[in-house]
Amino acid sequence: MEDLLSALRHTLGDAHVLTASGDTAAYLTDRHGRLHGRALAVIRPADTVQVAAVVRLCRAHRTPIVPQGGNTGLMGGATPDPSGRAVLLSLGRLNRIRAIDPDNDTITAEAGVVLAQLQDAAHEAGRLFPLSLGAEGSCTIGGNLGTNAGGTQVLRYGNMRDLALGLEVVTADGEIWDGLRGLRKDNTGYALRDLFIGSEGTLGIITAATLKLYPLPAVQYSALLAFDCIRDAIAFLSQARAGFGAALTAFEVISDTALGLVTRHVPEQAIPLTPGRAWYALIELSDSEGEAHARARFEAVVGQAIEDGLVADATVAESLAQSQALWALRDQALGVAQQRDGGNLKHDISLPVSRIPDFLAATAAALQRHFPGVRPVAFGHLGDGNLHYNVSHAPESTPAALFADEAAINELVHDSVHAHGGSISAEHGIGQRKRGALLRYKSPVELALMRRLKQAFDPLGLLNPGKVLPDSPTEISP
Amino acid sequence: MEDLLSALRHTLGDAHVLTASGDTAAYLTDRHGRLHGRALAVIRPADTVQVAAVVRLCRAHRTPIVPQGGNTGLMGGATPDPSGRAVLLSLGRLNRIRAIDPDNDTITAEAGVVLAQLQDAAHEAGRLFPLSLGAEGSCTIGGNLGTNAGGTQVLRYGNMRDLALGLEVVTADGEIWDGLRGLRKDNTGYALRDLFIGSEGTLGIITAATLKLYPLPAVQYSALLAFDCIRDAIAFLSQARAGFGAALTAFEVISDTALGLVTRHVPEQAIPLTPGRAWYALIELSDSEGEAHARARFEAVVGQAIEDGLVADATVAESLAQSQALWALRDQALGVAQQRDGGNLKHDISLPVSRIPDFLAATAAALQRHFPGVRPVAFGHLGDGNLHYNVSHAPESTPAALFADEAAINELVHDSVHAHGGSISAEHGIGQRKRGALLRYKSPVELALMRRLKQAFDPLGLLNPGKVLPDSPTEISP
Known part of the structure; x- marks a missing residue:
């Protein structure tokens, strides 16, 4: 493998082929410190051409490649196995925003761009990039695409697959597919874009994407509601979708038990409703007109639901600070409370x-x-x-x-x-932690189709091996 | 082939294996009468299990299968070649709406359901199924999925791929993939759904789908605007997206030349604006509040654009009848005018x-x-x-x-x-008429990936052969 390492150093420069444990440790452990992998080296190519070159080198040496973005994934998709055979390929240096096209409402960014940077760049151009999730300060666009990230705005804007128009991908052969189209309608062949998105680096390595932008809302308006049962919350969701239209950009629920953990463990968190109801909902309106209209709509729709007995209690954020406090309940306090409670099993x-x-x-x-x-x-x-x-x-x-x-x-x-007709991974993907479970819940027909895709795109099995697809029908665990 | 025909008759019943030319003619000619194919038989299975059975029979006899829905496609994707070797598989009898789930905002329908029937069923449940296009009275859900249909509401609701949550598909092996999930977030593996959608029956045969529903708008409001140049129309589109938000559900443009054909050849069509501007736009607001709010928003946003000099002239539909007349201009008169002008070359x-x-x-x-x-x-x-x-x-x-x-x-x-970075097929697909052109405009990398997909899913090449993928690198035509 010294041959491969020296070839990688020749291609990328010594500074971008890391082998000392002090340099590689942060890349080889997952965010929660639960999974520890090893690698031949951590390599940091500078651009797409270098990514393609290192894929060809690794392929020639039959060396597996584990792509990694911000290393914030929860399923271990970016952590190599303990064998030390693989190269960890960090996309972090591919961090340029290549273009913003306000008239087309698109932005083209490289895989290593941090989500928050992309949001900021869109905002500076007077546009919204709507993907929003807890790790947005450190997760990257490539990881968001690889895992088809979700978050709190999916109700209105869809998940990452819905936000992507075009991709640039390095294939397992080390070729570059330039699919960076900024088109909302394009029916010229198979949905390669959608196939690479969500494949967690097992079918190809995404190096850049052209993404949709939206108008900035004139005002955002948040409120906390209380319900006596989950059925009331669902009935109100339906009324809210009709009454607010697409202005309803978030509808987050919190159970009484979850809120109780916050009350107990995070007493500094303000909760501006009397406790004791079964469910709470944090809703957000993104209004294209302004404060007065958002308030009037809120009063009309929620007022009717209170009259109908669906909504048991409601409080609105009267200022940006109050709105931020409501979202801190959802985004921070809930997580802190669960940690202080001793942690739990997450699904x-x-x-x-x-x-x-x-x-x-x-x-x-x-x-x-x-x-x-x-x-x-x-x-x-x-x-x-x-x-x-x-x-x-x-x-x-x-x-x-x-x-x-x-x-x-x-x-x-x-x-x-x-x-109950559900999915065991809504937005975090499969990685290595849930792959065994696929054998239990996916039909043999679906697993066979997935294996054919993997075989077709990566016949040598070098792209992120041991992720997504279960190894063999004998490996069964939940 | 008599073996196959008698096996098909045994499986489907004599009445659903058509061979007499009087019975088969309508299936073997495309909608515009330009393409004429031949087939061993036209078969009409009753359900998914029968579709799977006939695929297995055809596979055993190495007989190609051409799936067909409403036969309204424009690219010849549902017309067999003239060899007469293939079986034409009509999905028309798979015409049941299997379920409507208003709380989940989903509908599950079989491939042969006519689009207009699906729209009606959604409407009866108090919901909107937003796909809308000229052929909606005869095209089917299966064809809409196979070609990833678009239409006039894509601006707000996306194309057919965006509207589909789950699929049921018969594979080339004659197995049934039950992917009928009604989930808006599901990251448990590769995007098989998106891959089958838009593949025009070349990777599998879609037999049913679970589709998204939306709230019915309280009111729809249409207006015709005039612009002095296309740049003004684009600048106004951007303002309209910001000012109307997601209430802007259509933004159709018509050039002066196109409008002139209507004036000349369809004099009975009312055009409630002074002619002579470079471009016209028919816009639609779908408002979740009501008439008064839609009118006020329209006056605010369009009024500002008139003041800014972007919009040269505007007229609003004051009644449902006026609104229907505006849409008749777009949906019927434009087509009739082009026909009466002697036809033209469409792109x-x-x-x-x-x-x-x-x-x-x-x-x-x-x-x-x-x-x-x-x-x-x-x-x-x-x-x-x-x-x-x-x-x-x-x-x-x-x-x-x-x-x-x-x-x-x-x-x-x-x-x-x-x-100019565009696509040669936005919403009509490739079929047989544009497949040669793919060789000219697709990169070798992309064509190779598409061929690998076809090989992986249909190694015998029996599913709709001669569609979508170009035969060989020597076949080059636009």
Whole structure:
């Protein structure tokens, strides 16, 4: 492998082929410090041509490649296995915004651009790039594309696949596919773009993308609502979609249990509603007219729902500071509260919205039957049917006891999701942590089609091996 | 082949295996009567299980299959070749709406459901299915999916791929993939759904789909605007997107030349604006509040644009009848006028919106240079960059003379589209009529990836052969 390393150094320069453990450690451990991989080297190409060159070199040496963006993924998709055979390819230096076209409402950016930088660049051009998620200060566009990232604005703007018009990709052969089209309609062949998006670097390496921009809303308006049951929240979601139209850009729900963790562990977080209701929703209107119109619409739609008895209580953010406090509840306090509670078992799931009430009832009952006392901590993006359904330890027990049951609890939750027509990974992807579960929940027909795609695009199996696709039908775990 | 025919009769019943020319003729000629194919038989399975059974039978006999929906396609994608070797598989009997889920805003329908029926079923459930196009009274959901259909509402709701959440597909092996998920977020593997959509039956046969529904707008409001140049129309599009938000559901443009054909050939069509401007736009607001709000928004946004000098003239539809008359101009009169003018050479193209002015100027100049007197008749969906750029004969010449230059004119237009970063098929697909052109405009890398996909999913080449993919690198025509 010294041959490969010296060829890589020749191509990229010594400074961009890292082998000392002090230099590589941050790339080889996942964000949560749970997964530790090894690599022959961490390489940092400067541009697409260099990415193609190193793919050809690695291919000649039959050396696997693990692509990595901001290394913020939750499923271990960017962490190499412990064999040390692979090269870790960081896209971090491909960090240029290549073009902004306001008349076409598009931006073209390289894979290593940080999401927040892209949002800022769009904003400076008087446009909105709507993808928004917790890791936006460090995750990159390439990772967002590789995992088809979601976040809080999917209700209105869709996920990353919906926001991408064109891609530039380095194939497993080390060729460059220039698919950087800025077109909203293009029916000239197979959907290569959509296939590479969400494939987590297993079919090709995304090096740049042309993405959709939207007009900046004139004003954003947030409010916290309370509901007596999840069915009321769902009925109001339907009324809100009709009444607000596409101005409804977020509909986040938080269960009473989840809010209770915040009250207990993050007392400094303001919660401007009387507690004790079953569910809460943080909604956001993005209005194209202004403050007065947003307020009037809110009063009309929510006022009617209060009269109808659907909404039990409501409070609106009267200032930017109050609005930020509401979103801090959702974006920070909820996470901190779960950590301070000792951590829990996380499940990023989605369901048909209509089946969420039955799922919640059935899953809570099954958990109590098999793991008495554990607490479901549910919150998420009701508008897309995406729940973060986390399971916390029983109050009289310990987190350690909970984690000892991790496999069985994951299986119980995922079995219930599957039985209710849902997905075991709504927005975090598969990576290495959920690939075994695919064998349990995907049909043999679908797995066979996926394997054919992998074989067609990466016959040597060098692109991010051990990710997404289960190895073999004998590996079954939830 | 008598073996196959008797096996098909055994499986489907004699009445659904058609071989008499009186029975098969309508299936073997494309909608415009330009393409004539032959087939071993026209078969009409009743359900997905029968589709899978006939695919397995045809596979065992190495017999190609041409799937067909409403047979309204413009590119010959559903017309078999003249060899008579293939079986034409009509999906027309798979015409059930399987489920409507208003809380999840989804509808599940079989491939043979006519688009207008689906729109009606959604409407009865108090929901909108937004795909809308000229052939909606006879085209089917399966064909809409196979060609990733577009239409007039893409600006707001996206094309058919954006409207589909899940699919049921019969593979080339005759297996059934049940991917009928009603989920807005699902990141559990490769984008099979998006790959089958738009593949025109060459990778698998779509038998059913779960599709997105939207709230019905409270009111729709249409207006006709006039502009002194295309740049003004583009600048106003940007202002309208910001000012109307997602309420802007259509932005159709019509050039002066195109409108002139209507004036001349369809005098009964009302055109409620003084002629003589360079471009006209038919815009539609879908308002979630009501008539008064839509009118006030229209006056605010268009009033400002008139003050700014962007909009030269404007008239609003004051009644449903006036609104229908405006849309009749776009949907019927334009087509009739072109027919009465002797027909023309049609190009369904898309461009980055920002490059449309340069494209129009450069293409018109090149046409005049090489084909003096021919008239570009341009109209289309400016909001998506999708133009129908048709070329009519020179006034002193004849349609026949124009059609004699068809190949050269197509090549000139498509070369210009390609040079301006556009697509030679925005919403009509490739079929058999544009497949040769792919060799001219697609990179070898992209064609190779497409061929790998075809090989992976249909190694025997039995699914709709001769469609989408060019046969060989020697076949080059525009």
